[in-house]
Amino acid sequence: MARLTFDDIYHVSLSSLGAAADDWKEMVDQLDTLATDAVDGMVKQADAARWAGANSDVTKPFVRKTAKEFGDAHTQAKGIWSMLRDAHSDLVKVQSDIKKLVDVEAKTKNVRVTGLDDGTVYCVYLHQRGDSDQRTQKQLDYLDDLASRINNLIAKADEIDNSAAGALKKIHGSDSHNFGHAKYDSLDDVQAERAVQLAKKSLAKYKQGEELSTKELAELKQLLSDNAKDREFSVDFYKALGPKDALRFEAQVAIDASAEGDKTQLKLAHSIQTSMGVALATATDPPTGKDNPDTAFRENKDYLGKAWQSELKRVGRNKLELGIGFDHAEPVGYQALSSLLRHGNYDKSFLVPVAEDMVTIERKGGGWPIPDQFNGENHFGLNLDKKGGPGWDPMTGALEALGHSPEASTAFFNGSTGEGADDDLKKLSNLDYFLGDKDGKNGREWPADKTSGYILPDEKSKTFGKDALGHALESATTGRAYDSDGPSVKHGQEQADLFHTVVEKIGSNPDLVKADGSLAPIADSLGNMSAEYMHDIQRTIAGGDQSGYIGHFGADAYLDDLNEEGNELKQFLQATAEDPDAYASITHAQQAVTTEIIRDAMANPGDETLSAAATRAAAPGGEISGLTSAGRADAIAAADDSVEKINEYNQKLETGNKWVSRVVEMGVGKIPVGGDVVGWAVEDIQEATLNHYTKDPQEAADQIVERKPRELSERRARSGRPGRKTSGSRRSTTGRTLH
Structure with a gap:
């Protein structure tokens, strides 16, 4: 069967196919009436008749067979109508999509689409006066993408056409004197x-x-x-x-x-x-x-x-x-x-x-x-994805x-396994299974996922599963797919409670997510989660928010108890920031929330001066910046090439600025920001963040090397102080104990 071409689909009028479907619908209705009458009329009367001999042995079966043929005719007509109906509606949709690409999108880009003999299309930029016709790689990639989208639609139309044609043949069958062949209710069935x-x-x-x-x-x-x-x-x-x-x-x-x-x-x-x-x-x-x-x-x-x-x-x-x-x-x-x-x-x-x-x-x-x-x-x-490993670890x-x-x-990480009717396992929360106990131990033993080489798989082959764990935690705590570009979703209490528990676990065992930690691959997701919950984090770092400047985005994560003796929140932020992606997410979100708080504080300073209000509003953001900067400094100092590591941080700051717009669009601030002002605010914050936090690689590396001995001495002194709080449980306002 010849393949449909671009010109076939683009230029054809589908009205006659629609009219044929309508005609067959009328036929279906008429045959339905005939089939019903045949059963309720002929068959019932024949069955009720007191026939004997040939009338009984020949005529009654003939009447039943004839009535069945009316029923089969109705079924066959219904199948034909279904094929024509679905083929028409599907082809109309495909044709409409192709015309939008060709008549709207391609014309807007000054691109001509030409059908080829093999059924595909060729796309080319039209020459314009004064145009050198030199195209960037981005422009050439767009041509390939446009052609691919149109070709996919052509292939879809061809599949619809072939499926409908094949189904009609099966419905009609090889015996033109007998109804009742293949039965289909829709093109999906075929x-x-x-x-x-x-x-x-x-x-x-x-x-x-x-x-x-x-x-x-x-x-x-x-x-x-x-x-x-x-x-x-x-x-x-x-x-x-x-x-x-x-x-x-x-x-x-x-x-x-x-x-x-x-x-x-x-x-x-x-x-x-x-x-x-x-x-x-x-x-x-x-x-x-x-x-x-x-x-x-x-x-x-x-x-x-x-x-x-x-x-x-x-x-x-x-x-x-x-x-x-x-x-x-x-x-x-x-x-x-x-x-x-x-x-x-x-x-x-x-x-x-x-x-x-x-x-x-x-x-x-x-x-x-x-x-x-x-x-x-x-x-x-x-697994055939380019990323994610060969797929031998099903988890x-x-x-x-x-x-x-x-x-x-969210349901999974709030759930558990064990103590079921069919097993003798002790109950264990799914979160603990992956993150370990309160000491960060006894978590999942990650199997290797590697398919070549005699050597037993290295740690790198275990990264795929750990990356996926980060993605799952991100989804569980934020309420949206980890790779979604859509707006943030207001946090539910179960999601907020999970975030609290994750911060508590990681903050109690920060080495887990540092560069050489067993769960280091989840750090970038922890950074995204922190960005989502930046209002909660800043409110906690501020020691509460008596003035009401720091709003909620859904449920409260109740992080206050993690900012006390054990300092789990600060340990969490500093360790997470050793990952450049996480650092960028936290920094942009922090800057956006800080800007929002300062704006609200200065609009309603109360008994304070504007300067005092602004200073107080900026304080939690400044402290967070200090923590993440310390994490960044640790990572740079530990890197084999400090300059290269600083460049990586700078690059991530440039590409991770989506969090500014997400925070602004949350609309948590007291002063409404809408319309064009949102765009201006986002651009201003992004620019300010890059200007403030981007570092000269060599200069920053030298400074870190100079400061490192003093910082190590100070940290040893701090680590020797009593009062370190271990991870425990807390009672949420919902009355549920979280572990």
Whole structure:
């Protein structure tokens, strides 16, 4: 079948297809009436008649068969109408999207889009008088991106066209004298069926040492990417495959592509993995308004409920039997699932039990197959993302999923494992499992995630999972995905309480997140969390806020008890600031909140002079700046190349300024800031922060070297003072004890 081209889609009028769909809707209604009349009329009368002989043996079956044909005709007409209806609406959407890109966006950028014979497009900047036609790399990248977006839409239209045409043939069947062939209620049914066929074909070929062709992989990639967020398609796809075959297929495609696939195969496999993850998130999300009514014995057709999820857990604990050739490298289901979980926003009713089941397995002494220790120079992975490691540690994917799923992450880190009906484990909070006890010990033993080399994996290969832990904590405490560019979300009490506990744990054991600490990779996320809670931090450093200048952004984290004997808050800030990303986040947020407080204080100084009010308002920000500067100085002094380290801090200050706008947009200050003033305020604060905190590399390095002996002496003296408070528990205003 010839592929649709750009010109086919851009210029075609879809009105006739819409009219055909409307005509078939009328046919459906008319045949529905005929089918009902046939059953209620002919069949009932024939069944009621007291016929004997030939009338009974021949006529009655004929009447029933005829009535069935009316019913089959109605079903077939309904299927045809469904295909035409869905194809029309989907193609109209694709055509509209293409025209927006071509007629609006491309024209605005002075770009011409030309259709090519192979169905794709070519984009080029139009010549303008006085233009040298010399393009920057950014401009050239834009052309590639625009062409890619249009080509993806063309491929989507082609898939819709092929799916609808194939379905119409199956609905009509090969016998033109008989109704009642393939039955479809929507185009989603057709596309899910085809996706399942390709996945099962891949599984069958794998047993023979073969794999899908590039053309078949491309078709499956298109089907999944077009429909990953469609509930009907996603549920049908995963139900038809079942948990084991879905995970086996995903693992086989990933391992083949990473081990020996060319760039095209690897790109297709990565897209399939990403779309399968998004589709799983879609399929396991309970429909709005339904409080997960399923039991293990009753499955809801609208999503993958408890029965499917229970089977997934069973599959997750066992080897997938891929036939890799190395028994110790055979992944279990959870390892394959982990790569899917990295993509999509998952409902907590699905994700939290899965993550806790993984924790339970580890707590019972279970491990995960990792090929590196035995297999030499292998290069096959389960995770095809450019970042995040090869994916043999499934907890990494689970934590990444939590990082993208705020409600689930908050629930997970407020939850625990152990003391269940089916295990003899002692109860342990999920937060303690990862961060350790009050002394910072007995936390999770991070397995290596490396697939090549005879040497046992080094610490670097454990970084992927620890990074993901930081992402999950960030999501759990802030209420939004860690990589979201959207505005901050007002903190709920559970989120604020988690932040308090994290500060307490890390502040009591600051070496955990310093440069050579076992949890150093989470420091950048701790910096982002601190930036989110900068109002709480400044209010605490100020010793309270009697004047009411420092507002709340949602629930209070109640950090006051961490600014007393143990100084956990200050220890936390100083240790976290040894990471350049964290330092930049904290510094920009601190400057924004300080500016806000000073503005409010000077607008309403009360009995104070303006100078006194401003000085008092600036004090907590100044103290925070001193703490983070000390952390920065420690990191620079410990670096092999101090000048290079200072340059890194300077660069992060330039790229980490998003926190200024986020803090300003929180709108916590007493004086409203809106409209164009927001932009001016953000730019002014960002510029002031860079001017004040950016350091000359060589000069700063020399100063730190000169001051270091004196600072070390002072710290030794301070560390010898009595009164160090250990991490304990506190009672929140909600009446809950936090540990």
